[in-house]
Amino acid sequence: MRALKQQQLFDEIDILPIDLKTKIIDKILTSISPINKSIDDLWIQEVNQRKNEIESGNVKLVNRDDVFFKNSSKTKKLNEILIPFGC
Template sequence: MTAQTLEILAVVDSLPIDMKLELIDHLLGSISPTNKEVEEAWKEEVERRIDEVESGEVKTIPGEEVFARMRERYNK
């Protein structure tokens, strides 16, 4: 790594988590720009799923149970 890269990483390491997340979002966007239509479709999907959970139409499964099922299914 260059000295400049190491300096940037040192600054990034000192940032609070919310600023790191903003930086990550910016960097990812600069590497792979998002398609606005796809982004909007995902937002709509997230809202739909939130509505389903809040209305009781679907029930959530605790993470531990999901991982236990996955281990059972794929560790055979």
């Protein structure tokens, strides 16, 4: 595509309503990476399983900040142990 035509396309896209832009994006992404129904079905199954586990109380939700703090504390302790040994 020549640069001028490409710029004309971009200019046209800029003035489109957001709903049409999102449809174009979806179409482009699908053309790059086609939908794999079996993978989508597996993700839906996984999401439903996790939802059911949360609703039934079988799993405990953990605040994101707590997870990052806990991991950063562990990393700091590990570094204190390993750094003196040149690791």
